[in-house]
Amino acid sequence: MLPAMSSILERINKIAEHEKVTISSIETRINASKGVLSRSLRTGTDISSKWLTAIVENYPLYNAEWLLTGRGEMLRDAGDRFTVKQISKLRADRDKDVQRIPLYPMAASAGIFEIIASEQHLKSIPIEYIHIPRMPECDGAVPITGDSMYPLIKSGDIVLFKEVHDKTNIIWGEMYLAAIKHRGDSFFFSKYIQKAEREGYARFVSANSHHQPVEFPIDSIRALAIIKATIRFQSSF
Structure with missing residues (x-):
């Protein structure tokens, strides 16, 4: 597993909870096959970097640094330049x-x-x-x-x-x-x-x-x- 991948999976789950959508809905938005994220969440396996990039691009209100490293706030705020x-x-x-x-x-x-x-x-x-x-x-x-x-x-x-x-x-x-x-x-x-x-x-x-x-x-x-x-x-x- 990539370093801190389990934490990234937890943060993806938090995005889904905050959006009040299912993981399957996130998969659809980022044009991923059904199960790409949910399978990783269930088994703890790695997620391809292209899907992490797709999440960043399709959910621009969320702090990408928070998603990838856990640093900072989940949502962008007025402090973002x-x-x-x-x-x-x-x-x-x-x-x-x-x-x-x-x-x-x-x-x-x-x-x-x-x-x-x-x-x-x-x-x-x-x-x-x-x-x-x-x-x-x-x-x-x-x-x-x-x-x-x-x-x-x-x-x-x-x-x-x-x-x-x-x-x-x-x-x-x-x-x-x-x-x-x-x-x-x-x-x-x-x-x-x-x-x-x-x-x-x-x-x-x-x-x-x-x-x-x-x-x-x-x-x-x-x-x-x-x-x-x-x-x-x-x-x-």
Whole structure:
């Protein structure tokens, strides 16, 4: 067993108790097979580091240092240092003195369909609310996984978004969350959207140069939200 793994298992169980959910629900959120966590809790066997990372990314309100080492408080508090970076400020945007922005879980299996697609929006239950002053109006926030927009957005950052209901209102060159369904495959990513040379297509471009641009028909976009700002916690992971 890895050092202190039994203590980590106990802390995962505390997260489940605090969230008032089952371990099976946590497995679903982190896109793990049924039994990956519950089996370890029952037998005391090691949990793969990728599942610990997934817990950190999908439960951003919990102190990662506490989960991994037991040091500090279980929940992040005002003492955690974080930075808010505004990504998009359009001419029509009006800052609000303060707003209560719902924070949604970002399980890989759920994708954006349960978060920003209009027909699903009411079915998504926020895990918390973020109070942000002097920021353009936002519809929600989600933690991001992956490195396609690194270094602007890194895995674990929280992005604040504003839904786009009409795809003809895409502002070329801005950064978006997009859910795509094309030729039977579904994709979800955060990227810049540029106008493609092909008529009726959009070009999705990463900040990370290791990711090649891709093009999809605009009609394949199932849900879209412009990224207004990011939140990055500075506490040690």
